[in-house]
Amino acid sequence: CDGTCDTPLAIDEADVTSSTNFPEHPPALAIDGHGLDGITDDSFTFTEWWSNCQFCQADEAWIELVVRPPAGDCCVNSIKVFEDPNNRAPSLIVSAHYQGLPGRTVALDVDAVRPDSVRMIAEMPDTWTTAWRFNDADGACPADLADPGTCFSTTCGDTTAQYFGNVFREYQDVPSACHCKQLCLNHAPTASTVGCRSWSFFKITDEQGTAASGMHDHLVCYLQDGARKVAGASTVDGWISGDIGVMLLRATTSVTGSVEHGQPVDVTVHGVGMPRTTLNQRLKIVAAANDCSAAQPDHVSGVKCSSAGICSPRPVSANESEATWRGITIQGTQQEASYKVCYCHGPCYESWQYSHVGDLTVTAAAYTFSQTPEAVKRDTASWSIKVERPLLSAVTATKDWRIKLVTVSQYHPGTGSSQFKSDNCDGDQSTLIKGDGSRYNAGPWEPDTTGLDEATWALTHTTTDKSVNGLYLVCFCSVDPVQGSCAAWTPLPAATGSVHFEIQPTTADLAPAANVFHNQRWSAKVGRTFELVVSGSGLANTDGDDTAGTYGVAQSLIYIAEQCTVTHATVGTDAAPKSTVTAFVDASSVKFTIATTAAFTPRSATASTPQGHHVCFQKRADTNVGNLPNGAVRIGTIFFTSRADLDRSFIFDPSVSQAIQVSGAGLTTADRIMLLDCQQSCGIGHPSAEVTSPATPCSTTRLDTFNGFAPQSMYAPAIGTDNAAEAAQFTVTTERYCVGHAIDVPGNANSDVVAAQCHGRCAAGTATGCDGFFAGYDDATSNALCLTRLECEQLCTALGEECSGVDMHRTLPRCFLNRAGCATQAAEGTLGVDTNYDFLLRDTVTAATEASAWTAPDGLSSSCLLRFNGVQFKSGGRYKVCFCDSTLLRTGQTTCQAEEDYSVTLGEVFVSGVSCLLDDPRFRKVDCQNMAGDGGLACGTYFSPACEEPVATAAAPALPSSFGALPAEGCTGAACTV
Numbered sequence: 001c002d003g004t005c006d007t008p009l010a011i012d013e014a015d016v017t018s019s020t021n022f023p024e025h026p027p028a029l030a031i032d033g034h035g036l037d038g039i040t041d042d043s044f045t046f047t048e049w050w051s052n053c054q055f056c057q058a059d060e061a062w063i064e065l066v067v068r069p070p071a072g073d074c075c076v077n078s079i080k081v082f083e084d085p086n087n088r089a090p091s092l093i094v095s096a097h098y099q100g101l102p103g104r105t106v107a108l109d110v111d112a113v114r115p116d117s118v119r120m121i122a123e124m125p126d127t128w129t130t131a132w133r134f135n136d137a138d139g140a141c142p143a144d145l146a147d148p149g150t151c152f153s154t155t156c157g158d159t160t161a162q163y164f165g166n167v168f169r170e171y172q173d174v175p176s177a178c179h180c181k182q183l184c185l186n187h188a189p190t191a192s193t194v195g196c197r198s199w200s201f202f203k204i205t206d207e208q209g210t211a212a213s214g215m216h217d218h219l220v221c222y223l224q225d226g227a228r229k230v231a232g233a234s235t236v237d238g239w240i241s242g243d244i245g246v247m248l249l250r251a252t253t254s255v256t257g258s259v260e261h262g263q264p265v266d267v268t269v270h271g272v273g274m275p276r277t278t279l280n281q282r283l284k285i286v287a288a289a290n291d292c293s294a295a296q297p298d299h300v301s302g303v304k305c306s307s308a309g310i311c312s313p314r315p316v317s318a319n320e321s322e323a324t325w326r327g328i329t330i331q332g333t334q335q336e337a338s339y340k341v342c343y344c345h346g347p348c349y350e351s352w353q354y355s356h357v358g359d360l361t362v363t364a365a366a367y368t369f370s371q372t373p374e375a376v377k378r379d380t381a382s383w384s385i386k387v388e389r390p391l392l393s394a395v396t397a398t399k400d401w402r403i404k405l406v407t408v409s410q411y412h413p414g415t416g417s418s419q420f421k422s423d424n425c426d427g428d429q430s431t432l433i434k435g436d437g438s439r440y441n442a443g444p445w446e447p448d449t450t451g452l453d454e455a456t457w458a459l460t461h462t463t464t465d466k467s468v469n470g471l472y473l474v475c476f477c478s479v480d481p482v483q484g485s486c487a488a489w490t491p492l493p494a495a496t497g498s499v500h501f502e503i504q505p506t507t508a509d510l511a512p513a514a515n516v517f518h519n520q521r522w523s524a525k526v527g528r529t530f531e532l533v534v535s536g537s538g539l540a541n542t543d544g545d546d547t548a549g550t551y552g553v554a555q556s557l558i559y560i561a562e563q564c565t566v567t568h569a570t571v572g573t574d575a576a577p578k579s580t581v582t583a584f585v586d587a588s589s590v591k592f593t594i595a596t597t598a599a600f601t602p603r604s605a606t607a608s609t610p611q612g613h614h615v616c617f618q619k620r621a622d623t624n625v626g627n628l629p630n631g632a633v634r635i636g637t638i639f640f641t642s643r644a645d646l647d648r649s650f651i652f653d654p655s656v657s658q659a660i661q662v663s664g665a666g667l668t669t670a671d672r673i674m675l676l677d678c679q680q681s682c683g684i685g686h687p688s689a690e691v692t693s694p695a696t697p698c699s700t701t702r703l704d705t706f707n708g709f710a711p712q713s714m715y716a717p718a719i720g721t722d723n724a725a726e727a728a729q730f731t732v733t734t735e736r737y738c739v740g741h742a743i744d745v746p747g748n749a750n751s752d753v754v755a756a757q758c759h760g761r762c763a764a765g766t767a768t769g770c771d772g773f774f775a776g777y778d779d780a781t782s783n784a785l786c787l788t789r790l791e792c793e794q795l796c797t798a799l800g801e802e803c804s805g806v807d808m809h810r811t812l813p814r815c816f817l818n819r820a821g822c823a824t825q826a827a828e829g830t831l832g833v834d835t836n837y838d839f840l841l842r843d844t845v846t847a848a849t850e851a852s853a854w855t856a857p858d859g860l861s862s863s864c865l866l867r868f869n870g871v872q873f874k875s876g877g878r879y880k881v882c883f884c885d886s887t888l889l890r891t892g893q894t895t896c897q898a899e900e901d902y903s904v905t906l907g908e909v910f911v912s913g914v915s916c917l918l919d920d921p922r923f924r925k926v927d928c929q930n931m932a933g934d935g936g937l938a939c940g941t942y943f944s945p946a947c948e949e950p951v952a953t954a955a956a957p958a959l960p961s962s963f964g965a966l967p968a969e970g971c972t973g974a975a976c977t978v
Contacts, residue, residue, distance in 0.1 A: 018063040022050035027063050048084060059352075078154060096154055096178070156181045157240035161833055163198035165226025173219050177201040177240040180221035184244055187223055189272050191249050197272055198227040204238040227273065227320075229833065247272040251341035251358025258361040261332025262493070264302060268324040269343045269357055275323075278314040280346020283325050284354060285339050292342035293351040299497040300339075302328035308351035331493035332365030334388070347811075364390065368495040369403075369474045377504045378468055381460065385501070387447075387476060387492065388454040398450040400479040402486055403457060404429040408471040408500060425475035425489035432468045433459055466509055471500040514538025514551040516590075516617055520636030521681050523905040525646050527598040532558060532579070533591050534617065534635065541584040543620070556581050557618045557632075558592045562603065564616035564634040602640035605890040610900055612637040612683075639683065639903040641885045643667055648907030651928070651937040654876045657693055658936040662711075662866040662883065662906065669861070670886035672896040673868055673906065674706040675879050682882035683903030690879070693872040704790045707896050711866035730793055730806070730840040736831035737807040737839050738822035743799075745783045752795060758786040758814065772814025788813045788897070789840075796842055806840040873911045881906040907940070 018027035027049045034047035051061035081092060156178040169187065174180050180201040189195030200222045227243040253259055254266035267283065275281055284296045284305055295308040303325060305311040315323040323343075330339065338361050342354035367389050376383045387401060406427040435445050435457065447455035461468050474494075477486035493499055516536035524530045542552035558579050583591040605611040616632040644664040652658050660673060676685040687702035694709045745757045754760065759778045762770035772786045785792065789808050792815035796803040804823060807816040825831045826841050861867045873879070883904040884896035896902065928939040 015066040016063065018049060018051075019061050020052040022052050025050035030063055031065070094154070154178070157199075157201060157242040159240055160829060161229050161241065162239065163200060163224065163226075163241040163243055164228045165198050165224030167222045167224055169196070169223040171221040171223075174201065174221040175219065177242070180240075181242055181244070183221055184223050188244060188247055189249065191270070194225045195272075196223040196225065196244065198224045198241065198243045200224065201240045202238055203240075243273060245273055246345050248274075248343060248355060248357040251343070251360070253360055258336070258363050259330060261363050261365050262329060264327040264329045266324055266326045267328050267341060267360075268322050269341070270322045271357075272321070274320055275318060275345055276320055278316070278318045278323065280348065281315050281318060281323050282311045282344045282346065282348040282354075283315070283323075284311045284342050285328065285330065285360075286342055288338035288340055288359065290340070292340060292354040292356050295351075297497055299331040299493060299499050300328070301330075301499075302326075309349050309353060311348065330362045331497055331499050332362055332368075333493065333497040334364060334368050334390075334495045336364045337362050337497070365493050366390075366393065367476055367490075367492050369476075369492045369501070370495045371501060375504055376502070378461070378464060378466065378506050378509065380503075382458060383460070384448075384456050384458050385474060386454055386456045387474075388495070391453055393453070396478045397481075398447065398453070398455045400481065401447055401450075401455045402477050402479060403445055403492075404475045404489070405433050405459075405472040405501065406430060406475055407432070408473055425473060425491050427473075430472060432462050433472075434462050435459060461503075466505070469503055469505045469509060471502050473499075474501050511549075512537040514546065514549050516551070516553070516635055518633075518635050520615070521683065521903075521905075522615065522636065522638040523646055523682070523903075524594075524596070524638060524640055525644070526596050526600050526602060526640050526642040529593060529595040531582075531591055532594050532615070532638070533585070533589050534558070535589050537588060539584075539587050539590055553581060553584070553590045553619070555620045556590065557620075558594065559616040559618065559632055560594065560613050560638060561616055562613060564614050564632050596640070598642075600640070602642055602885075602888055604888040605893075605900075611888045611903055612639045639905075641883065641888070641904045643885060643887065644671070644883050644904065644906060645940065646904070646906055647940050648881065649928075649939040650881065650907065650909040650931075651939065652871075652873065652909055652911045653936070654873065654911050657870050657872045659712075659867050659869045659931055660871055660881060660909070661931045661938055662868070663864060663938075664866075665864055667711075667861070667863050667866050668886060669710055669866075670895065671711070671866060672706060672709060672884040672886075672902070674703075674882045674884070674899075674902040675871070675909065676882060678878040678880050678908065680880060682880060682905045683900050685880075685882075686899060688879055690874045690877065691871070692874050693870050701788070703899065704788050706902075707788075707790050709868060711861040712869045730842055731826075733826060733831060733839045733841065734810075735833060735835045735838065737816070737834050737837045738805055738818040738825055739830070739832040741804070741818040741821045742783045742807075743803065743817040743819055745785065746781055750799065752798070753785070753817070756785040756787050756791075756795065758782060758784040761786055769813055772809060772812040774814075783816055785815050785817065786813055787815055789815070790895075791897070792817070793840065793842075794895075796840075803842060805842050807834075807837050808840055809837055811836075871909075873909075876911045879909040879911065881909055 014031055016027045016031055018030075021027060025048060029047055030049040032047060049063060053060050079094070083092075156176075157180075169183075171180070171183055174183065180199050184196040184199040187196040189197065202218065202220045202222070204218050229243075248269065248271040251267060251269050253268075259265050267285075269283065283303055284292075285300045285303065286292060286294045286296055293308060296303065296305045296311065303311055303313070313325075316326045317324050338359060340356050341358040341360060343357045344353045344355070348354070367387055369385055369387050372384045372386070373380065385403065387403065404425075406425055407430045435448075445457050445459075448458045449456045473491045475489040476492045477489050479486055491499065494501070514537055516534050516539070520535060522532055524532075536551065536553075538550050540546075540550040540552050541554050542550070543554040546552055579592040579594045581590055582593040585591055603611055603613050614634045615636045615638050617635045618632045641664075643666050644662050650660055662671070662673065674682075675688050675691050676682065677688045677690070680686070687706055689702070691702075694705050743753070745753055748754050758770070758773040759780055759782050761767045762773035763775075763778075769788075770786055772784070774784070778784050785795075787795065789806075791813075792806045792808060796806050796817055799817070801820065803817050804820045805818045805826075807818065809815065822831075822839070823841060826839065831839055882902035883906040884902045885904055886894075886896065888903075889896070889901060893901075928937045930936075931938050
């Protein structure tokens with residue numbers, strides 16, 4: 001009853017069912033009391049429910065309990081879920097409803113759609129009261145489920161805020177706040193009624209009548225027609241309030257009845273509790289025969305989808321009751337067609353996040369075309385197009401019909417890509433297509449054969465090269481018998497609804513062109529000879545003229561320079577590092593060996609150019625000396641470091657926390673690593689979601705996590721001096737902000753504060769990092785800063801006592817700094833409520849105060865070895881390790897901040913159970929070293945000389961942010977401590 005799960009229910013107090021279970025693992029095993037933490041003598045083989053699916057789709061695996069609480073006043077306030085750590089889901093969804101209201105309906109008796117608030121299930125069934133992500137208290141992101149000791153509350157409502165509205169119904173003796181919410185849902189709004197939008201539950205115990213009468217519970221549920229939320233208004237004990245979340249009622253269009261094919265209309269989604277901003281809401285239209293997880297057909301325009309889950313644009317207007325999209329056009333087919341309107345209230349990135357909210361009908365097209373054969377390719381000798389209209393729908397003579405084909409996009413052999421040409425029928429007839437007879441070459445074409453309501457044209461290509469591939473508009477007109485010409489051309493839809501006729505490429509067309517690939521990326525260490533492998537297609541170990549499908553590279557050269565131009569000076573004062581072919585590998589790669597001296601300088605980033613050198617490829621040798629030769633083209637970028645050892649392979653055991661050790665020379669605590677999925681490229685890719693440690697807090701991003709993932713180290717500030725370093729950490733309160741204490745940004749004496757203002761940085765539209773800028777809202781007087789959480793915390797720390805905390809947007813790089821006074825609001829529970837922001841309270845403790853109590857950790861980093869401790873992955877696999885060399889950052893930048901800063905490929909991590917085999921030298925071809933004290937192996941062809949382990953001293957670390965990012969500290973001596 002107290003929500004701590006201290007009294008687990010016995011099996012006879014619950015009925016349990018599930019989706020199809022694996023043989024011998026029925027759902028009853030989920031509640032048999034075995035398999036919990038701390039019990040080592042009950043094998044998982046006999047204590048777990050297993051789903052029948054191994055790689056389960058969303059909603060495919062489920063288990064349901066119908067719980068009968070014990071007698072008395074007890075009710076189920078919390079649950080606890082244990083998962084096999086080696087076979088667990090990335091997130092669990094818990095849905096619940098209450099059946100204990102005799103004589104009152106449970107299922108919703110309204111025609112409405114209820115997408116759950118965090119969009120984790122496709123559609124919430126009518127019977128469910130609510131849905132949560134398991135162990136996710138603030139609803140911001142899936143929590144780590146590895147710790148089964150966390151109870152998950154199943155209670156309803158908010159005790160820190162009050163919802164207000166006109167009370168239109170009152171119920172006595174309602175058992176709980178969740179029952180009260182269920183009653184509100186049973187009277188939910190409809191398309192024609194206001195209904196219940198919020199509820200308030202009041203429970204108080206007092207003495208009824210005389211003292212002899214004993215104590216009496218008042219359990220009252222109030223249903224309200226409004227949902228105005230006021231923070232801190234619930235000042236009387238016993239009140240719990242809440243709303244019903246998002247409820248979708250219907251979709252309407254700007255026309256009455258059917259939508260005219262090819263004509264733009266507005267579509268409006270109506271509902272309750274919808275987002276007030278347009279930022280994340282999305283819409284798509286799918287065929288009536290499909291569900292809302294299907295892809296949108298290409299004959300719908302005004303809304304475009306790059307996948308079944310990612311669509312744009314956002315609505316043009318939105319409020320709590322409706323959102324409107326303007327200018328949606330659907331091309332007609334031969335028959336009247338029906339469609340579903342699918343809505344996602346955001347964020348929208350998966351197909352199942354869209355809910356069916358309404359339907360619309362589109363009239364049939366007056367004329368449509370079809371083609372024979374169904375697929376026309378570049379090598380199709382001849383083909384035909386037929387235009388039809390509904391039977392006896394018009395009286396124009398089919399012999400007067402004309403068509404022309406206008407190029408929409410055309411393959412361009414020179415660039416190897418498609419180029420846009422036209423999107424309407426104003427263009428000329430394509431010269432690449434002609435009538436299959438001498439009279440039609442120029443077009444527009446008369447039909448070859450006609451019927452009562454149809455006409456057919458026999459056509460062919462004027463060329464057989466790739467330029468004929470592409471999309472075409474089939475443009476139609478009917479010749480005026482009096483004028484003898486066409487009045488207007490109209491694009492026709494296909495009978496299937498497509499808006500284009502396509503000449504498709506052949507199989508040979510889809511093969512990559514014989515050449516070396518461009519936009520490749522490499523990494524190398526200064527002072528070492530390295531192999532640079534260039535990838536390509538159709539490469540040949542020849543030097544003569546290329547034949548079809550081959551590209552000779554036997555005499556090729558590689559140059560490394562700042563730019564691949566003839567007039568541009570090469571690196572330094574000497575000729576650029578270069579190499580001829582040293583090994584022809586196969587048709588997909590060729591190898592070059594390149595040497596650099598210790599004097600070679602890696603190219604750091606500037607305000608206008610990123611770090612890295614251009615890799616310039618020349619097909620044959622040239623006599624030019626000093627500058628790059630004619631014919632050298634850039635095929636990619638190489639990133640040098642003079643500090644970290646590269647080409648590392650780290651061998652990890654799954655489900656074990658280990659360290660990644662970076663060896664080298666001159667390393668500092670400002671250096672960082674980032675872990676990517678193996679197919680991504682360093683400097684471009686985003687951090688892997690498979691990394692469970694370092695963990696990403698719900699209120700930040702994985703990028704910020706690695707920006708703050710410092711090596712295990714010790715920083716020793718001067719103790720007892722006036723400038724003793726402060727350790728600043730931040731306590732997070734979700735969905736809250738500090739009221740009335742924002743630091744004024746315009747005119748602020750701190751130039752860093754002024755420079756970070758969203759309006760000042762982003763209003764011109766040319767800056768990066770401006771996702772947090774609200775155009776039309778943020779003006780010159782705004783106090784909003786466009787910074788990441790790490791940057792906001794660091795700036796607040798730098799301001800010292802002037803800054804007491806940060807209002808941080810939960811999903812965007814946007815924050816507000818606050819003056820002193822916020823700690824009082826946090827302590828008294830009077831912070832403002834805003835579901836888009838978290839409040840970060842700054843706690844400060846001087847290093848001198850904490851020095852005596854702080855114990856230096858074991859296994860510290862040194863200038864030749866950085867230890868990034870506590871790395872762990874969800875499952876086995878292969879991952880890429882990227883290195884941020886802090887000496888190569890942009891001018892004025894002191895910390896790693898963006899993906900492009902992690903441009904050096906350090907190596908790879910192999911997470912498997914084979915590290916024990918690699919301990920035996922017989923099973924490996926490279927040198928592998930045990931990462932002493934940290935577990936695992938580091939393998940490579942070379943290692944920098946070892947240096948002395950630093951000596952720990954009793955000094956507190958300086959932490960400028962809650963992520964634990966340590967400042968770089970200069971050091972001297974062979975045993976330098978960083």
